[in-house]
Amino acid sequence: MAETSPELARLEGMLLIRAYEEQLVALHRDGAPGTCTSVGQEACAVGVVQALDGRDRILTNHRSGGHLLARGADPGRLIAEVLGRVDGYCGGRSGSLHISAAELGVVLTSTIVGGELSMAPGVALAQKMGRGEPGGIVAVFFGDGAACEGVFHEALNLAVHWRLPLLFVCENNQWQAYVHRLETMSDRAISAWAEGHGLPVRVVDGNDVEAVHGAAADLVAGIRAQGGPAFLELSTYRQRGHFEPDDQAYVDPAECQAWLARDPIRRQAERLRAAGRLDAAGLAALEARVAARIAAALAFAQASPMPGPDTLDRHVYA
């Protein structure tokens, strides 16, 4: 399998996220801190992030592993951060829930639901006012739950009215921690709310990485050309529950099964196989490469020391 292509790269990107998060789950079973995994949502991360370029900035939230890896984060430094080690992106201070990596343009990650929406217009304003790299835009990832917070409304209105270069990416994974989103909003709510703000809105199958990528690329091109914001709602599913461990006893098994059958990684692999661009050996090779990276990452992270308690009040003030 010598072929490389964007489609294959997207498959590999998704495999990496899956392997990384499965590693975190295994670590958790051995006593490491829990995490919010994005298993099942890999197409959202990969599809959108690959539609951005180096000038752009990303804001994310508690479920950030996919976004960071898709942006090129080092899985070793990510695992180190989850484990609270000094080589983590945040020196072990964040743990899993607010990992940002300024060097990658993944900034200001917040685990306050809606926090990313609150800060994103300011990052976009700075881009617009020439403080970022020329032509850069901002993408903000948030969940269906975050769309219930008032700051969703405030951020959309400000972005539209100030014509900020901001792509809103709602990963509608059907769940808001332990509450199904249909217990908190109507089925078409999120895109309908966005439409009320009068910006371009697309709703896309979030488990189809090519569809996600295509829509994101269109919207990003529109933002760069016209300046104002755009909105992308991705229908997807949180396969593993909210936060490790989660037995998902509260989840309707039929709903879960239906979504498992639409797994984004299998789908992309089948698409490539059907097109004659991937065979079993090729897939196995990709998986092996990814597994090796994660194994090396784990070793790196586990070798990294814990920060000392004497560092407790470092970095409070600038």
Place this chain on the structure above:
Amino acid sequence: MAETSPELARLEGMLLIRAYEEQLVALHRDGAPGTCTSVGQEACAVGVVQALDGRDRILTNHRSGGHLLARGADPGRLIAEVLGRVDGYCGGRSGSLHISAAELGVVLTSTIVGGELSMAPGVALAQKMGRGEPGGIVAVFFGDGAACEGVFHEALNLAVHWRLPLLFVCENNQWQAYVHRLETMSDRAISAWAEGHGLPVRVVDGNDVEAVHGAAADLVAGIRAQGGPAFLELSTYRQRGHFEPDDQAYVDPAECQAWLARDPIRRQAERLRAAGRLDAAGLAALEARVAARIAAALAFAQASPMPGPDTLDRHVYA
């Protein structure tokens, strides 16, 4: 002029509000505290409040004079409150900005923009759960500015999703203190935002008291019949500026002139005159009656004592 009719009563109701607020303006010129008048918006208050009945509850904000008077508040107790006297509805503690009168069902007035929207679903929930009078609904008055606050979005979503008996009444008076609303939102924003929530929405000329009343009555009937909320946007204008005194130097005179020409009181008077139901003498009689009430109210209020400083920490805790 022996005729009495709802239309005439609405005219008289608007005249009373106008006379009351002009009295406050005069008092302010003599050194009394300032107020947010609703001069120019009287049709909103009278049209909506007359569509409610005694079982219903009302929440309002800093610009509440019209709502309170339309609900039957005693102008003497209102002026007393503005002047900080013990006979005010709130014993002089509120002053002009948060006057509520539980005995009239005007509850929980807040001068925090959006405060009324934050509390209204709870009042409606209590009604729905049988804590109010059977069949009662709730009306919440707020401005175009309040629609920018996140709690607007949260309140709409909750009311829709919980099917609360709540009439949202947005008095879109074009201004948000010293900022024109088109500096903060697009022209069709408010109703478009509401529509995104999937509840019945009507946009009505807020300077036509009969149109307001008709729309409010329809929506109230719908709420009583179906249970869920409804939304009424009233296009109107704040003739006197934000808070006394306000020279309105920042206002476009052409815009202001155009709206003054559409004064809701003159309009209702002309409508009745055209229909042969009011003549100059009749109007003068109404004005005289209203003036007499306000004069008596002023005398009452000015005779009311100030609360003593020993009462400073009364009513903090129940």
Place this chain on the structure above:
Amino acid sequence: MSTMTLEQAVQLALREEMGRDASVLYMGEGVATKHADMVADFGADRVRNTPLAEAIIAGTAVGAAASGLRPVIDLLFAPFMTYAMDALVNSAGKLRYLSGGQFSFPLVALGMTGAGWGVGGQHNHNLEAMFVHAPGLKVVMPATPADARGLLKAAIRDANPVLFFLDIGLLHQPGPVPDAVDQVLPLGEAAVPRSGRDVTLVSYGKTVAVCLEAAAGLQADGIDAEVVDLRTLKPLDEAAVLRSLAKTGRLVVVQEASGLCGVAAEIAALAAGRGFPFLQAPVARLTGPDAPAPGNWALEQAMVPSAQRVMEQVRALVGTPALAA
């Protein structure tokens, strides 16, 4: 006597009060999911999952409380209360006053806080002092399952808005709880879980146990420490603190929250004022640092004053020559 965790005690109190008073309502992000049994017993009307929107959860509670209901809202983690701050501080705390006493707001807002989960300062922030500072609110933070039950029952029955903080580090610790159904503990009364003559240790939440451990350790040095558990942070049981101080003449105030303008500052200020005649040594405060909580578990634990530090502090104080002696 039964044995249960603080979390279980909270649920027990809620169930008891919901059974007793049909106007009690329980709302929050996931409460109906997590407590399907309560939905079954009290109905979906009274046990409600909400949208993910703290401002409207709190605002709705305020409106409902003024209209004949008694809402208990679960705001999950204390830092999320910042979204609910307007409803709690400006509405619930002020509208009784500004309306001249027309309304009351019998509501309880629950929030978890404190070290014990290791997920960082956006989940663990001991910000209870912010609400102590705000007028019109009461604030409770129990240290034992029995107190959690008794105080929550009192909070639900109280006519005022009560912020009720649950220390994450205590949630799963078992403790004895009396079986009597109506074990209501009045708000505003401190407890003295250990009496002593030489020094007063004042605390609340999980650091009460730290003080008790320190007191046990100090025994070996021949130092007899009294431990005062504030339990309610507002209204503060000032008399209990002064009573203890009158006896011991020495005071160490211990809290996990950061120091500046915290509850420990209030207690120390009380001692410096009305307690001054009793003071034989400086008042010491042991508090968390002026820093957010880190995600790293060990660092998070290091934020909490330890029994070791309390003991050292006490030894230093007792060594201080009594100025008045």
Place this chain on the structure above:
Amino acid sequence: MSTMTLEQAVQLALREEMGRDASVLYMGEGVATKHADMVADFGADRVRNTPLAEAIIAGTAVGAAASGLRPVIDLLFAPFMTYAMDALVNSAGKLRYLSGGQFSFPLVALGMTGAGWGVGGQHNHNLEAMFVHAPGLKVVMPATPADARGLLKAAIRDANPVLFFLDIGLLHQPGPVPDAVDQVLPLGEAAVPRSGRDVTLVSYGKTVAVCLEAAAGLQADGIDAEVVDLRTLKPLDEAAVLRSLAKTGRLVVVQEASGLCGVAAEIAALAAGRGFPFLQAPVARLTGPDAPAPGNWALEQAMVPSAQRVMEQVRALVGTPALAA
């Protein structure tokens, strides 16, 4: 020296800093309307009216501050900051720490507070202590036009988020302001507008003048009071307070904010701790009541500690026999 009001001094500082540094941005509900001259001078990009939405004003400032701008946001009245609390406390205050120092947040949030307008507790609420308690934030509250100018300039240049409170009662009072353009007053330094030997009066904001008036009145009784104006509430100039206390041995802390967990409690706690060796009498706090501000003008004025009360308090203290004497 020019004479200007505190409000004018704030505008002057803003203009100076905007002229000096193109990354300074001024945003808020109506700032462009009220300061059309600044729009003319600095452009509509840098002087912006915002939607009526404090949460996103503050959040936008946080995002912009981390991205190379220096926003100054006008949140109008302090109680409106409750809507901005998440952005200020959870984002600006914590994300530097939680990111391991990757970001800094050079922003200033302005809010008016204090008696002087008579429109009630939803406009006047001295809640500065809430922000003093929160990690990662700095807090300033000047008492004179000159200090307002110098401190605001320092706040704008500071790399941290600064809450900057303007006392409504001082806004329109004129005072001398030095003409030098670069009169920057470092954050964290108290002033001693009056020195004395017998008692220390610590305060900030409008009650500094109350203390000065009381000090003048006490002169007649032969009591020589020193007045310390904190100016910055965080970082607190503890050394200045202790220095004065070392000299006088007696302390009265005066603030308009309510007492519980306020800045006066922190100062009193400092005195009870490191200041204890100096204390010759109880530390007295004179604060506003634990009540929202009423709309009634006279009642609102009555919330503010008066010079009369300060004098009575001082006389009582000086009458207290020095325990150490």
